[in-house]
Each structure stands twice: as structure tokens, then as C-alpha cells.
Amino acid sequence: MQKIIPLTIMAALLLAVSSTPGQEVSVFDSKHNAVLSRLQSMGHGYYSQQEWAEVEQAVNELMTDAVQRQDGDAIIRATVIQAMVLSDMRHQHEAAIKALQRAREIVRKLDGVDASRLFVKEAEVQAAAGNADAIQTLIADYKASADYDPQPYAWSGGTGPGDPLVLTRPSAAGQDSLPLSIMESALARASAASGETFPDTVMTDVQGHSFTMSGLRGNVVLVDFFARGWKNWEDDRALLRDLWGRYNVHGFEIVNICLERNPVGLELAGLPGRVVPGAPALARSLGVFGDRTTFLLDSNGQVIARNLRGQDLAFAVRHALGR
Numbered sequence: 001m002q003k004i005i006p007l008t009i010m011a012a013l014l015l016a017v018s019s020t021p022g023q024e025v026s027v028f029d030s031k032h033n034a035v036l037s038r039l040q041s042m043g044h045g046y047y048s049q050q051e052w053a054e055v056e057q058a059v060n061e062l063m064t065d066a067v068q069r070q071d072g073d074a075i076i077r078a079t080v081i082q083a084m085v086l087s088d089m090r091h092q093h094e095a096a097i098k099a100l101q102r103a104r105e106i107v108r109k110l111d112g113v114d115a116s117r118l119f120v121k122e123a124e125v126q127a128a129a130g131n132a133d134a135i136q137t138l139i140a141d142y143k144a145s146a147d148y149d150p151q152p153y154a155w156s157g158g159t160g161p162g163d164p165l166v167l168t169r170p171s172a173a174g175q176d177s178l179p180l181s182i183m184e185s186a187l188a189r190a191s192a193a194s195g196e197t198f199p200d201t202v203m204t205d206v207q208g209h210s211f212t213m214s215g216l217r218g219n220v221v222l223v224d225f226f227a228r229g230w231k232n233w234e235d236d237r238a239l240l241r242d243l244w245g246r247y248n249v250h251g252f253e254i255v256n257i258c259l260e261r262n263p264v265g266l267e268l269a270g271l272p273g274r275v276v277p278g279a280p281a282l283a284r285s286l287g288v289f290g291d292r293t294t295f296l297l298d299s300n301g302q303v304i305a306r307n308l309r310g311q312d313l314a315f316a317v318r319h320a321l322g323r
Helices: 007-015 023-042 049-068 072-089 093-108 116-129 132-144 178-192 231-250 280-285 310-321
Strands: 002-004 154-160 163-168 202-204 210-212 220-226 252-258 274-276 293-297 303-306
Touching: 023 049, 023 072, 049 072, 072 093, 072 116, 093 116, 116 132, 116 178, 132 178, 178 280, 202 274, 220 231, 220 310, 231 252, 231 310, 293 310, 303 310
Parallel strands: 220 252, 252 274
Antiparallel strands: 002 163, 154 163, 202 210, 220 293, 293 303
16 A cells, blocks of 8 residues: 655644643634734744743643643644744754653653654654764664564655655554654655755766765865756746856855756756756755755855755855855
């Protein structure tokens, strides 16, 4: 049996929970949804310390309420939001990891609570911090826990808008582990987190010219895994042309790597920089599947940041070039 699930919603499927009837849970759900809504409106912008303090207070109130009621599911949901704020938005990875580990200790003492979501979120945070060894240890801990289902999903695809990620569900009931599959993807991503050296590889562009990533050292490089038609890539096309036009003479390079299964006509797309009609082994080693992914590299080939968009990307390029 196969399930076709875009990677971008795999974690959402895992984290989705149904509300338990009861007044206390309804109040928690209302507060939980209000915090999520505020975080979505804030996105990755820049906000005052007062605004961050208000968000953190709201999250802490969620946690206090959940712990007082000894509601394991609510503790997990509150902690995942806390980790999102600390790691995804404020880049305070160590604080997020400590919060997730504390929550695991708390829910371990409660009956009937599946802590898989805490393992998965910690793997994602460790990936953002580039801690591959920590993810390997976490996977071993998860396999040894009561929450683990023995066999992972096998997966393939995810190379373009018409090629969704295919997860093959093991035939035996109760023998699948979607959390483990997501954690293994996080392990791949950890190899190219901020501060890590981007993997060296030989690629061939649409003109038939071969080059290596190490051969681009000395330049600030944007590696952009994309597929035509993806909105967040289309939204940045004009920006990328502008950045290329302004800063290529100052040492800015773009390596566009197409994730489409049949990348016909790339040479006519007018993309700035080098255009590569696919690098599946590199994409898989980096945990890149089914969604646009960017890596900004400094002149030494180290990752400055991943998945910058719009003006955040423009600012980072200018800063890296010292412009």
C-alpha cells in the first residue's frame, strides 16, 4: 500500500491531534490556536523585545496550564510551539532542545502519552543546528522507547510539482514509523546546516560544462534547488536577477539546480548564474525533497543560512559580500 504525501505536510500530519471533549481542553485549544495564529502573522520578520516577550508569555501560560492538568498531549503541543519560537524564529536552538527534553521527561511519567512529536521536533532543531551526531543519538533513543514502531516508511520521488513524495507503508499493521522517516530526513539536512561546509560535488550545467562546488570558493554562492512553477521560487525570480546583476562582479554566484524529473527548456529560461538540470544524489544527501530549498554559502564554502527568501536573502547576500 502506498501513500502519497508532500514532505512539507509530513510533520503537520504527525503533529495533528484531535481535541478531547471537555471545557478545559476547549480553553487550551482556543489559547493554543491564538498563539499559532499570532506566530503565523509574525512570520520571520523583525520584532521588538516587547513583542517577543508577549509571545513567550503566552506560550509559557500554555505550558503552565498543561502541566497543572497533567495533560500529556497539551504539554507536547505547547512544547512544540515553544520550540518553534525558540529555534525556527529566534534561532535559539539550545534553549529549544532543552525545552523538548524537559517535556519528554515529564510525559514519560504519564500513562498513554506518545512522545513521538517531541522526538521529531528535536531532530528538526538539531538539524538546524547542524548536530548530526545528536540526531543519530536521538534516533537510537527513539528506537529504544515505547513510542517507536519498528519499521520506517520507504520513500521516493519528491522531485517536482508533478512528482510528489511517495511513502510506502509496510503491509503489517502497526509496523510503520513515520516519525523515524522524518528524523532520518532531518539527519540528512544536518549535514548542511549553518556553519557546516557544503558538500563538494561535480555538476554539469545545461551547456555541458562541468564544475565543482569547491571550485567556486572565494565567492559568495547561492545554491537554489527549484522547480518551475513553485510559488516561492517564482516570487524570487526578479530578486535573483537583480542580485546577480548588481553583485556578480563583486563575487556573487548562483547555482540553480532543477528538481524536475524532465527539466526540458532550462537553457531558455533566462536564469542568472549556472543552471544544472538535476543533481539527485546531492539533493537526497541534503534532505531536499518536493520543495524549494536554498543554501547561502560564504567564500569558504560554509553555509551561512538555509531557505532565506525575499529581502532576508538580499540582506544576507549584501552582508556576506560586505556591500
